[in-house]
Amino acid sequence: MQKEIELFKEHLKKINLKVTSQRLKVLEAFLKTEKHLSCEELFLIVHRNAPEVGYTTVYRTLKLIQKSGLAREVDFGDRVSRLEHEYGHQHHDHMVCLKCGKFFEVYEPEIEALQDKLAKKKNFTPVRHKMEIFGYCRECGKK
Amino acid sequence: MQKEIELFKEHLKKINLKVTSQRLKVLEAFLKTEKHLSCEELFLIVHRNAPEVGYTTVYRTLKLIQKSGLAREVDFGDRVSRLEHEYGHQHHDHMVCLKCGKFFEVYEPEIEALQDKLAKKKNFTPVRHKMEIFGYCRECGKK
DNA sequence: ATGAAATTGAAAATCATTTTCAATTATACT
DNA sequence: AGTATAATTGAAAATGATTTTCAATTTCAT
Ligand SMILES: [Mn+2]
Ligand SMILES: [Mn+2]
Ligand SMILES: [Zn+2]
Ligand SMILES: [Zn+2]
Numbered sequence: 646m647q648k649e650i651e652l653f654k655e656h657l658k659k660i661n662l663k664v665t666s667q668r669l670k671v672l673e674a675f676l677k678t679e680k681h682l683s684c685e686e687l688f689l690i691v692h693r694n695a696p697e698v699g700y701t702t703v704y705r706t707l708k709l710i711q712k713s714g715l716a717r718e719v720d721f722g723d724r725v726s727r728l729e730h731e732y733g734h735q736h737h738d739h740m741v742c743l744k745c746g747k748f749f750e751v752y753e754p755e756i757e758a759l760q761d762k763l764a765k766k767k768n769f770t771p772v773r774h775k776m777e778i779f780g781y782c783r784e785c786g787k788k
Numbered sequence: 789m790q791k792e793i794e795l796f797k798e799h800l801k802k803i804n805l806k807v808t809s810q811r812l813k814v815l816e817a818f819l820k821t822e823k824h825l826s827c828e829e830l831f832l833i834v835h836r837n838a839p840e841v842g843y844t845t846v847y848r849t850l851k852l853i854q855k856s857g858l859a860r861e862v863d864f865g866d867r868v869s870r871l872e873h874e875y876g877h878q879h880h881d882h883m884v885c886l887k888c889g890k891f892f893e894v895y896e897p898e899i900e901a902l903q904d905k906l907a908k909k910k911n912f913t914p915v916r917h918k919m920e921i922f923g924y925c926r927e928c929g930k931k
Numbered sequence: 932a933t934g935a936a937a938t939t940g941a942a943a944a945t946c947a948t949t950t951t952c953a954a955t956t957a958t959a960c961t
Numbered sequence: 962a963g964t965a966t967a968a969t970t971g972a973a974a975a976t977g978a979t980t981t982t983c984a985a986t987t988t989c990a991t
Contacts, residue, residue: 701980704980740912774922
């Protein structure tokens with residue numbers, strides 16, 4: 646976790662932003678929680694131990710965490726932004742159950758390779774992609 | 789276009805909803821515009837010829853158009869819901885340029901097949917999926 | 932220590948979308 | 962054709978996530 650905190654501080658320095666206790670508290674709460682967190686969920690976690698940190702600051706800090714490369718946004722189509730760990734985590738995509746809402750992380754190297762190939766064929770320089778398969782999980786699929 | 793209108797009317801009948809001039813006006817505007825339209829964009833188009841149709845009705849009708857199978861929602865990550873034609877159109881995914889915002893429709897059968905295979909492997913029953921590749925288009929990629 | 936520049940949190944604003952509700956309209960059934 | 966009933970309508974208000982505003986506070990290079 647120290648490595649991540651250092652990377653975050655470096656990122657702040659690089660863009661002339663200041664290291665504040667609020668920002669560190671938000672970052673640490675994010676790092677300790679290995680989940681796909683919405684801003685609100687993270688605010689509630691931070692708020693428990695540090696009620697002095699405002700909602701707005703959590704929002705703003707989450708943007709910084711993303712930009713520092715420690716997190717990426719995931720979008721399950723419900724119009725709520727969620728963050729997942731990026732640093733030290735392999736890229737992956739998701740399958741989302743339309744009934745119970747559970748989701749599963751998936752990674753298929755063959756698909757990843759074909760995506761790059763497809764982009765190249767179209768003279769497109771890929772930066773990132775998003776793939777979500779919606780359907781019914783093992784339990785919910787049994788009708 | 790008549791075929792689509794018939795399908796829409798059938799869908800309404802099936803769920804005991806009424807055929808109204810407002811709904812037909814919204815549908816026709818959608819069918820005539822082969823674009824990835826947001827609700828607001830479609831409202832403006834409808835409004836030109838039929839200022840009596842309200843914003844809310846456009847929203848509500850778009851939901852019906854989706855449910856009738858004539859359109860599907862696309863999500864380019866900007867928190868705005870857009871609809872594209874579904875009926876008579878092959879499924880496809882998108883590549884979105886991070887610089888100029890242009891997007892391209894892509895279809896790669898090998899990827900589609902692997903997605904299904906992946907789902908099956910996880911005992912997941914796929915219903916639909918979404919794949920977007922973000923990056924730089926041919927023009928913007930040249931720096 | 933000092934001061935310029937950045938940060939903060941509360942409240943207000945924004946923006947897409949959804950809900951509410953009283954007035955209007957479509958449709959099934961005389 | 963007339964009527965009853967349930968659905969529909971549009972304007973306005975509500976919602977909910979996110980963003981902006983701003984005066985007070987804090988950081989950090991000097
Ligand atoms: Mn994940
Ligand atoms: Mn498309
Ligand atoms: Zn499920
Ligand atoms: Zn471009």
